[in-house]
Amino acid sequence: MPSGSARGSPRRRPPATDVVRPDPVITCIDCGGRAHLITPPTGDPEHPASDEWEPGDIATYRCEDCLDRWDLVVDDDDDT
Numbered sequence: 001m002p003s004g005s006a007r008g009s010p011r012r013r014p015p016a017t018d019v020v021r022p023d024p025v026i027t028c029i030d031c032g033g034r035a036h037l038i039t040p041p042t043g044d045p046e047h048p049a050s051d052e053w054e055p056g057d058i059a060t061y062r063c064e065d066c067l068d069r070w071d072l073v074v075d076d077d078d079d080t
Ligand SMILES: [Zn+2]
Pocket: 028, 029, 030, 031, 032, 033, 034, 063, 064, 065, 066, 067, 068
């Protein structure tokens, strides 16, 4: 008899080969000042010390001039 294949198990995608790393400082969209990255990589909760970012992680910046907060989605830096 045909055995049902266990295809329904959730599985994480394999880690990307390219390391995604957001800039530690970006230019504030509002005032043109410097916005610093204030969040560590969130990649794997079981390995908080991991210095890896994954596409889809949220990188939070705070502007040192106007104190605005910016949440940027880490994305593959593809040539688009
Ligand atoms: Zn600003």
